Amino acid sequence: MTRRAVVIGVGHYLPDRVVPNSYFESTLDTSDDWIQSRSGIQRRHFAAEGQTTSELATHAALAALADAGLVADDIDAIILATSTADLTFPSAATMVQSALGMKKGFAFDLQAVCAGFVYALSTANAMILSGQAKRMLVIGAETFSRIMDWTDRSTCVLFGDGAGALVIEAQDGTGTAADRGILSTDLNSDGQYKDLLYVDGGVSTQTTGHLRMQGNQVFRHAVEKLASSAETALEKAGLTAADVDWVVPHQANIRIISGTAKKMGLSMDRVVVTVQDHGNTSAASIPLALSVGRDRGQINPGDLIVTEAIGGGLAWGAVVLRW
Template identity: 80%
Template sequence: MTKRSVVTGVGHYLPKRVVPNAEFEATLETSDEWIRTRSGIERRHFAAEDETTSDLATYAAQAALADAGLVASDIDAIILATSTPDLTFPSVATMVQSRLGMTKGFAFDVQAVCAGFIYALSTANALILAGQAKRVMVIGAETFSRILDMTDRATCVLFGDGAGALVLEAQEGKGTSDDRGILSADLNSDGSYRDMLYVDGGVSTTGSAGKLRMQGNPLFRQAVEKLASTADAALSKAGLGHDDIDWIVPHQANIRIIQGTAKKMGLSMDKVVVTVQDHGNTSAASIPLALSVGKARGQIKPGDLLVTEAIGGGLAWGAVILRW
């Protein structure tokens, strides 16, 4: 028998405020048609002024616990991926731990920007396989609206706020690719690409949060190539191929990147879970949001083989193969 990290619950939360593309027309030289054509985004959610990343994360975690039929005391660890924490420290994960009423175990944040959830999921899997935890709550949560330059039409229309969470639990498998749970992971980074996507502030430089900056066209080219290659690498590690895939659940950055990656892998868009039109790019929250929505829609079913992949600032990118 082989130990596997199996998803037993999933949930998400979106702020109440919905921002349609048309809202940007009053302040920017842009239009709904321009935004849709270049990104596929129709609307996104922005957090209220008094709503923090830890708020969003807590609501998503509570939804995942309910979906799994568990309570906070059943969880051994929380790993939370974010680039927009409430404070420099303590971690958002410990704030969620407290608000859930979880009095044992441990909690920490992971920062790999849009690839953060893939890194967090891989880390949670490693902890479970090492026997450090039996059940791990993995969360992606962001309030990217707080670091957007609202005068930059190339970036501010692309991002949104939200959170998604899932519960991973140690279970026994047969050690084959038919097992439920995480089957493989592939992680990568290359700091020489840092200027393609970054925030121009921070604690040890400007002392302020800064604003997001992006080189769109070069990043697009890197994204399609790297997302397809990391997905293929993870599939190879699991002994699987493209024909085995039921769903790609990609980072929801831009519909053209999603379409380009699927094409490069020789897969139909019918096999891709797409939520970018409703959420925009929610960075580390993107994949768990899409997993939760995909399940709620009835797309993702038990036994389905999923490829999750993401790329973000760093550049950092990776993929996780899991059977639902």
């Protein structure tokens, strides 16, 4: 028998405040048409004043636990993928652990920007396969509205806040691609591209920064690297794009999403798209899309799913899993 990390629960949370594209028209040289034509985004959610990343993550975690029919003490570990933690330390994950009333196990944050959830899911998979944990919460949560430069129309209109979570559990499989659970992962990074997407401040520089992005350059790298990583992960699992039921990509930009699908030889009717409603929620976007896709009835048990993401670093990767 082969141990697999199987998804047994999923949930998400979005802040109450919905911000349409028209919100930006009074302060920036932009319009709803301009934003939609370049990104596909129509609206996004912003956290309320005082609402933290760990709070969003806790709501998503509770939804995922309820979906799995579990309580916090059934969980051995929490990994929270975020670039916008509440404090420098301790980790936002330990704050979620406390909010859930979880008295055992361990919790930590993982930071790989928009690729964070793929990295977190890969890390959780390794921990389950090694026997370090039996059940884990893997969360992506962000409050990117806190690091926007509201005078930069090329970035501030693209991002939103939210959280999504999965509960994954160790189960026995046959060792074939027919198994439920995570079948393969592929992770990559290349630090020479740091200046394409970064925040121009941080603790060691004693500055508070804002997100900066060379959008055209990020786009150029994204389609090629995302398609390549997805194909590599599929190859590791002994599968091809023809076997895929759903691609659930990082929801950054509809042009990147459609370009990656085209490069993989897949039609857009096999891609879960939520970017129009959420904007780019960074590490939260994939679990958000998985939860929404399941709620829509798109994702069903037994479906083969490819998730892929790219973010600052540059860091990118893909996960192949059977729902």
